Amino acid sequence: MPVGFSHQHVSSAEPSVAAIAARRRATLLLSAILVPLGLVTLVAMMLLWPSGDRSSVSVADPYATADGVRFDRGTVREVAEADCPSSQPTVDAGGTALTCTIAFTQPARGGAPVPVEVTPELAMTGAVEPGDEIRYLDLASVVEGGAAPYVFVDFVRSVPIVALAVLYAVVVIAVARWRGLRAMIGLVGALLVLAQFILPGLVEGAPPLLLGLVGSIAIMYGVLYFAHGFSARTSTALLGTVFGLAVTAGLAAWSTDAAHLTGVGDDSAYALVNASDELSISSIILCGLIISGLGVLNDVTITQSSAVWELYELAPDTSGRRLFGSAMRIGRDHIASTVYTIAFAYAGAALPVLILVSLYDRALIDTLTSGELAEEVVRTLVGSIGLVLAIPLTTLIAVLVVKAVGPRSARGRHDDVPGEGATVPIAGGTGPLAPGERLVALGERRARGAEPGE
Known part of the structure; x- marks a missing residue:
């Protein structure tokens, strides 16, 4: 007992x-x-x-566009193999249109769906599917004659990445509590x-x-x-x-x-x-x-x-x-x-x-x-x-x-945990404290929130 x-x-x-x-x-x-x-x-x-002076550095911005060209966002409604819109000038000259993967996309700004050409490398993976939100290049105002080409640029990943970040924060705080929160704030400072x-x-x-x-x-x-x-x-x-x-x-x-x-x-x-x-x-x-x-x-x-x-x-x-x-x-x-x-x-x-x-x-x-x-x-x-x-x-x-x-x-x-062999009050008198019972006492002491070395 x-x-x-x-x-x-x-x-x-x-x-x-x-x-x-x-x-x-x-x-x-x-x-x-x-x-x-x-x-x-x-x-x-x-x-x-x-100093913040970057005048000596000149880097071409891959997201910079010419006048009249812009990046748009939209939701893919259908993916199909069709004639490439960008080959329309070739067809007009009597040539044969090339076949490519087209993502018919509903623009976020409204209007009719537009045919967005998917790059061959991405088309081989089959990654573009109906319901995907994508970012594409709109060349409508700079293309002369024929169908205006819309070129796939990237997926819009904001929702899944933000969801993962929120889940990560919740898990860290739930397990590590305030120390986990402080660690994440410290990470933000480190990135700064x-x-x-x-x-x-x-x-x-x-x-x-x-x-x-x-x-x-x-x-x-x-x-x-x-x-x-x-x-x-x-x-x-x-x-x-x-x-x-x-x-x-x-x-x-x-x-x-x-x-x-x-x-x-x-x-x-x-x-x-x-x-x-x-x-x-x-x-x-x-x-x-x-x-x-x-x-x-x-x-x-x-x-x-x-x-x-x-x-x-x-x-x-x-x-x-x-x-x-x-x-x-x-x-x-x-x-x-x-x-x-x-x-x-x-x-x-x-x-x-x-x-x-x-x-x-x-x-x-x-x-x-x-x-x-x-x-x-x-x-x-x-x-x-x-x-x-x-x-x-x-x-x-x-x-x-x-x-x-x-x-x-x-x-x-x-101080509040007797040592091994110490005489302690027990039912009906006093008796020695066994080593295992001292470890139990240490565990109870730990449960009250103390941290080692602090």
């Missing part, structure tokens, strides 16, 4: 002078590193902040830093290594503290993240040059090369290598830091060495799963390229080091090395900090 006990303080003594001093030393140590680093990052952002600081800085020719490192550190300061709160645990994760970023930046700078990552095989790179003499594709790739590992790096460091506090909470008398070893066992599992995550994330996003290069009659090593795949292979390797090295350092910092702040944390979390 379970032994009952009342939640009473075994000892109400205040933390000792030594515990208070240890607490202050830990706080001062973290502050002595992170506060100056934050100030340096802020000053660097101010010095590197882009990317859009207002990093991207314009690259356009203006700012040093890519410094730009990527400063921008990434600024993002991590905001995201980590806003989502997880100001605590020793968060500060520990931030230190580990900064270390991982430094390693990633160093490896990115070396590998971009050593592996000759020029990016000239990409259509977007060609457009940027022709847009300005100041734009360097290698610089953009270098900055991209640094930014690409931010999310996973943040994930492993905050998880490792939290794991140390969770382990310490369950066994506050564990030595630092054993605590480090236990947390590293968790970290090794995390390393393995994270490496898979990075590799599969790329494989899923680049399946067409992978299928194409797999059809080439080339050796595997030649395929992996080819221009089509080299950049992504290097990105995966650089990011993985940075996060793998960040895990042991984050764990070490977390162990040192948790042992320093431990007297307060243990007392604040467990």
Whole structure:
């Protein structure tokens, strides 16, 4: 029969002078590193902040139209094979009309349905169906004689994407509650830093290594503290993240040059090369290598830091060495799963390229080091090395900090939970508290809302 006990303080003594001093030393140590680093990052952002002058860059807007040409939206009513309206001049000259897929579309602005020509590549997939909302190019006012051609441009995807975004927000808030909401707000802030600081800085020719490192550190300061709160645990994760970023930046700078990552095989790179003499594709790739590992790096460091506090909470008398070893066992599992995550994330996003290069009659090593795949292979390797090295350092910092702040944390979390073997009130007298019952008490204490390391 379970032994009952009342939640009473075994000892109400205040933390000792030594515990208070240890607490202050830990706080001062973290502050002595992170506060100056934050100030340096802020000053660097101010010095590197882009002017916003894009006069030296000239990029052709694919959505710009000539006078009289416009983009329209409409709903597809019927899809059929018919004579191409654009071949009407050929027919008028005595030739034969070409056959193509026509999407008879009801314009959103009203009027009779118009025949929208679907590109051959898209027609082969059969993706255009009745009921689809599409965007098409209206050339009615510039075509002389015959039927006016209307050319398919793209699908209108606003509704499904907005629905997914809303569903994502609901799921995150429902599971993670206020912390999930703060994380999403932090993500918006991170995207603003990317859009207002990093991207314009690259356009203006700012040093890519410094730009990527400063921008990434600024993002991590905001995201980590806003989502997880100001605590020793968060500060520990931030230190580990900064270390991982430094390693990633160093490896990115070396590998971009050593592996000759020029990016000239990409259509977007060609457009940027022709847009300005100041734009360097290698610089953009270098900055991209640094930014690409931010999310996973943040994930492993905050998880490792939290794991140390969770382990310490369950066994506050564990030595630092054993605590480090236990947390590293968790970290090794995390390393393995994270490496898979990075590799599969790329494989899923680049399946067409992978299928194409797999059809080439080339050796595997030649395929992996080819221009089509080299950049992504290097990105995966650089990011993985940075996060793998960040895990042991984050764990070490977390162990040192948790042992320093431990007297307060243990007392604040467990003062109302008797220790194993403690004499507690039971029915008919007193008796010892079994180890399993102490874990139950810890669970009840956790249910009341305390967070480790805060």
